[in-house]
Amino acid sequence: MTKSVTEHEPKKVWTLVDLPYGKRAIGTKWGYMNKKDEIVARIKAIRLFLAYASYKDFVVYQMDVKSDFLYGKIEEEVYVCQPSGFEDPDLTDRVYKVEKALYGLHQAPRAWYETLSTYLLDNGFQRGQIDKTLFIKRVKGDILLFQVYVDGIIFGSTKKVLCTEFEKLMHKKFQMSSIGELTLFLGLQVTQKDDGIFISQGKYVDEILKKFGFLTVKTASTPMETSKPLMKDESAEDVDVHLYRSMIRSLMYLTSLRPDIMFVVCACARFQVTPKVSHLHVVKRIFRYLKGQPKLGLWYPKDSPFELEAYTDSDYAGASLDMKSTIGGCQFLGSRLISWQCKKQTVVENSTTEAEYVAASNCCRHVLWIQNQLLDYGYNFMNTKIFINNKSTICNVKNLVFHSKTKHIEIRHHFIRDFNEKKLIQMIKIYTDQNVADLLTKAFDVGRFQYLIARWLKWNATTAEDGIEVKTGNSKVNAVGHYLVLLGKS
Secondary structure: OOOOOOEOOOOOOEEEEOOOOOOOOEOOOOOOOOOOOOHHHHHHHHHHHHHHHHHHOOOEEEEEEOOHHHHOEOOOOOEEOOOOOOOOOOOOOOEEEEOEOOOOOOOHHHHHHHHHHHHHHHOOOEEOOOOOOEEEEEEOOEEEEEEEEOOEEEEEEOOHHHHHHHHHHHHHHOOEEEEEEOOEEOOEEEEEEOOEEEEEOHHHHHHHHHHOOOOOOOOOOOOOOOOOOOOOOOOOOEOOHHHHHHHHHHHHHHOOOOHHHHHHHHHHHOOOOOOEHHHHHHHHHHHHHHHHOOOOEEEEEOOOOOOEEEEEEEEOOOOOOOOOOEEEEEEEEOOEEEEEEEEEOOOOOOOHHHHHHHHHHHHHHHHHHHHHHHHHHOOOOOOEEEEEOOHHHHHHHHOOOOOHHHOOOOHHHOHHHHHHHOOOEEEEEOOHHHOHHHHHOOOOOHHHHHHHHHHHOEOOHHHHHHOOEEEEOOEEEEHHHHHHHHOOOO
């Protein structure tokens, strides 16, 4: 019979026991690292949360749970070896029977989540139907929102007293650190102002510029040249594959808030197996561009309408290596950019219309996710406008009879017709030069690129003071001024 010898008293995390016959103990090791894995997984939900906060004009706060996983009780029998350097000198042959969730166990996140969600549901919260990390509590005409990511918590309410009551509720059950107003979350710098919320990653940009030695380089006006497409370049000299991959990983993390580099980073990421000098040159240009614009970010103004709309586009046969098309899409709530996509197709399309149709279908999927997510916020968006610059695609979406020229398109893309018929979406024709999704499909010259950036991102105060200009047609306007005009502020 197994007998308990010693245990961790505060939360009763483990019990030192003899290893039962037929059981295997898991090895342990010490790990020291920053938690960056899966950071992008919830980033779209976080942006949606902040967009709603800017529209409702309430402050978002942050809390941190101390040793969060140790609150979760696991159901399975799990045994682990005694940690190196902390073995019991008298009982070295014994192992720990784990009672609570530990970092590193597959059961740990689930156990912690079950403990937290049960507590919140017992105290009047509702769980999100789509995003299970979102919890909502409605009190008469007010709403309290709570979003959790591992041990990080953000929350806010249209009534401040609900936030105070929520903090007291959490302190009753868990050891919490109240950080105050949200300023940094998942690597995002959040600035809450009277007229909106600004999200950026300026500190992270400075870190990677310093890491790879780009603090004193000459800046570039665009992240990619239009005249030099990426090729395999098999005869060229190889470069350090570890350096190349490290630079790509750093940039991929940055694309969670910088759509201006999304296309070029995705393009460079396709050459990580055998990178050449020409590929490294393009990656270095991205860093030179970031050196010139380190603080660009998303601006969520308070006075912008809260209406869902999307843009979709494709670059037919734009990939020079295999002639496959690149598709792009982006979704806005008013002028608040919520999500964006850039993807090279897996098959070669037979026409521009086919490429645009696939792009529209992909964009529609993200629109439907946002629609369903916003149901938890109390908004039921129907007939969401998806803007596209291809009239033939609109005709194909509206035509329920399958034409012979579209029979080869994969069936999974045709769901867009059903959602159009149910009036969940509507396809709207716009001119090509007004399609902001163009930014995600190809490289542009400085004039067109800066025009699109002004539509997407807020220029920081330093840029405005430096008098950076955006060229639109034959005229030039200040970047910030142009952005404000587009928002209807001036």
